Each structure stands twice: as structure tokens, then as C-alpha cells.
Amino acid sequence: MTNAIGVQRATAVELREVTREYGGKHARVCALDGVSLAFPQGTWTAVMGPSGSGKSTLLHCAAGLEHVSSGQVFLAGEDITAASDRELTDLRRREIGFVFQSFNLIGSLTAEQNVALPLKLSGHRVSKKDVRAVLSGVGLADRMRHRPRELSGGQQQRVAIARAMVTRPAVLFADEPTGALDSTSARTVLGLLRQMVDTAGQTIVMVTHDPAAAACADSVVFLSDGRIVDRAVAPSAREVADRLAALEA
Template identity: 75%
Template sequence: MGYVDTQITNQLLDAPGAAAPAVELSGVTRVYGARSAAVRALDNVDIAFAAGSWTAVMGPSGSGKSTLLHCAAGLEKVTSGRVRVAGRDITDASDAELTRLRRTVMGFVFQSFNLIGSLTAEQNVAMPLRLAGQRPPRRVVREVLASVGLADRARHRPGELSGGQQQRVAIARAMVTRPAVLFADEPTGALDTRSARTVLGLLRAMVDDGGQTIVMVTHDPAAAASADRVVFLGDGRVVDRLERPTTRQVADLLARWEE
């Protein structure tokens, strides 16, 4: 199985008639180190993620999937190429501009939850708005917590919550600003099967009901099968993809690329 033509991949992810891409990487290369020690984590990647879609990014260890997510979100600078998020070219954006965009246009959910242990669930959820200089009404924060099934846990601190509940707080925190794009890095990696299913259902609702865009890195075929499509990376390039994936299809294709 050879590499997929990047133009074909773009057409499939951002089909004619579809909304403008929420995230677009054009000719993106990311190199770590220099000279003989240089490692090309991304190699001239062209890919677009349509607005209102959910894409899972998969690949063997070292394939470049986390680097792709970090470059797409402006967490890492690209070596060459351009990155656009929600219509904005963020390639050369200043730290101040990127910070503003992360508080308004982008949301983040990570495997490690990244909650502040000394704050309650509702205080953690309100934090992005407070950092943006807003004073969120408690009613709004409580509504977001209720939407993730945690209305009765608003006053609990992270240490008083299960792993699945903590991840739901993290999702509520990402939802409260209604970001155009949610970047998720292994969001179910630390969860049991039942909690993972709940979290995936919440992400699905963000796309179907909220029209938001999700770009998610995962190693779990079941999690990937919840997405609209799966993109596979190998050696820093897009090597394959699946539309409307099933768990079996994802597992089979992943096994093929890991051979």
C-alpha cells in the first residue's frame, strides 16, 4: 500500500460544496534537530479538516500524529508551510495572538485532564472565560456542566471526582467558550470503557448539535470509529484514510500499517 496523493486526500476531507476548512495545513514540514541529527516529523503535509466534522488522526508511534495536532493548534511552529485555523493564518502569529485565539477560537482536551486541583469543577470550567477578562454568570457555567452530566458535581474538586468525571469537566471547560475547533489528544486514553463511551458521546454531540470541528489523535480503534473519518500517518505523511469508519476497519488498517 503506497502513500495517498495529498491532493486526493484534501479533496476527500474538504469536498466541493462543503463548508470552508476549519483547519488547513499547506505544505507543512516540521523538523527537529539539525544536520545529521535532524528528524523530519512532518513531511510536506497538505490536509484540510472541514468545518463541522470530526477527524481522528492515527498512526504508529513516531508517525507524526501528535506533531500534526500541535502544529495545527499553533502549539508548535512549523519549519515550513502554512497553517490556517477558522480562516486565520496562524503560521507567523505572535504569542499574544495565539493566546487570544486559544481562548476564543480553539478548545483543548488532553489525556491528562489538566484541571486545577484547588478549584471546584465550576471554577475550572469558568477559567477560560476569566482568563479572557470575562465574568461568566454561574448559570452559564452550571448549564455547561449539566450538559456533560455533572450538574450535581459543580462544587467538587478534581480529587473528589473519578477519571471519567474529570475528563467531562475538561470537556465542559473546552465547551464554555464555544470554540470553532476542538483539538483532542488521546481524550479517552486514561478512561475505562464506560467513561470513554460517555466522553465520545459528548464529543459527537459537539459536532452534530453544535457544528464544531474536532481533530483528535487516538490510538484506540473504537474511539476513532466514533469520528466521521480517520486519517493515518506514516513517517510524517498522510498514507491512508477511512470515511465513516467501523472499529474493525480501523483496527485492520492500523495493523496493516504497523506491520
């Protein structure tokens, strides 16, 4: 991808002719069918499609959560296609952040402790300064010692984003990050993601069913039956909704 002044961006994640199949030879399901797709550094890509189109499978394969049946996956310039589970776990801890619809916070830990958890699990020294800085960056400087039950849904999602970002990952994968939020909280979270791309150069790959959320991204990729069938650059929410409706018709 080339930006507005003609500078070629490096690629953060790339799938080359990726196929992912499930089941045996008599009941085989092809979730991804020869998908080739590159996610440039410092960009936000939304992935959309009807139910069963392969959105989550694409996200999981790109993040190294699932092995592909054929093809190649490159993450941060490294071919992870044949990596072992241990190698993939180490790579994910170093290069990837995850944000999910369900937040996945630990209820007995404070916001500060939840954010510090990935650092502890990877054996890194936990810097309270870094943890507090990332929480301040998501607007929660005054909520660091609150537990999840003391936070709103939007605040919990912002803690989850801070937790994903504390290791400074090459790519942030988001699976329906606003799906459990009210409209006001969703706008806040989407604004935060936009800021991370524009000011920090973060790369984001987001699966969503919400046209308004997808319209916040730089580009949208549409899947159907495991294949890329459409793309849009900086579309409006109406354009996204119309294209999605055409696929579901």
C-alpha cells in the same frame, strides 16, 4: 467536504504542505513531511498512526502550539503561520479548546471553578449561568461544587470538555481523550463528543490509538513517518484496526 445534501462545508483548520523538523542539520528529524490536510467545520476527524508517526506534531501545528518549518496553517480562516507567540496565545484563547488524556484539572478548584478558569484568564466576564449550562450539557449539573478528587475519571474528563467548550471555540483539539478512562467512561465521553458535533456543529480533531474511539469519528487520517498514507470515511473499528496493523507491520 460536502454533506449528505450537497452543501459545501467551510474549513475550520487547514494545513498546506506543512513540514516540521527538529534538531540541527547533522541530526535533523522530520516529524511532518509536506502534509496537506483540511478539517471541515462541524466534523470530527481522528488522527492515527504508529508511535513516532507525527500525530502529536500535527495536532500541535494545527493548533498553533508549534511553529511549522515550512508551509502554511490556517485557523478559523486566518493564516497563523507567521503569527507571534502573543498573537497565537490570543487566537488559541478565542478559537481553540483543548482536551488531554490527563484532564489537567486544578485540584483545589471545584468543577464550576475549573470550567470558569479560561474565561478568567482571557479577561472575559464570568457568567455563572453559562458555566452551569455547559456543565449541565455534559451531565454534571449535580457535580458543580465537587473537586476533582471527588469525581470519577470519566466525570473529570467531562469537566475538562466543559472547560474547553465554555469559550465556544471554533475547534476542539483532543489528544487521547479516552486514554485514561475505563471502557464505560470512554463510551460516555465519546458519545458526548459525537453529540457536540451532531447537535452543536462543533469541529473536533482527535489523536487516538484506540480503533473504537476512531470509529466514532466521521473520518480517520492515518500517518506514517510524518506523511498521510491512508484515509477512511466512517470506518468500523475493525477496519481501523486492520489499517493501523498494516502500518505497524
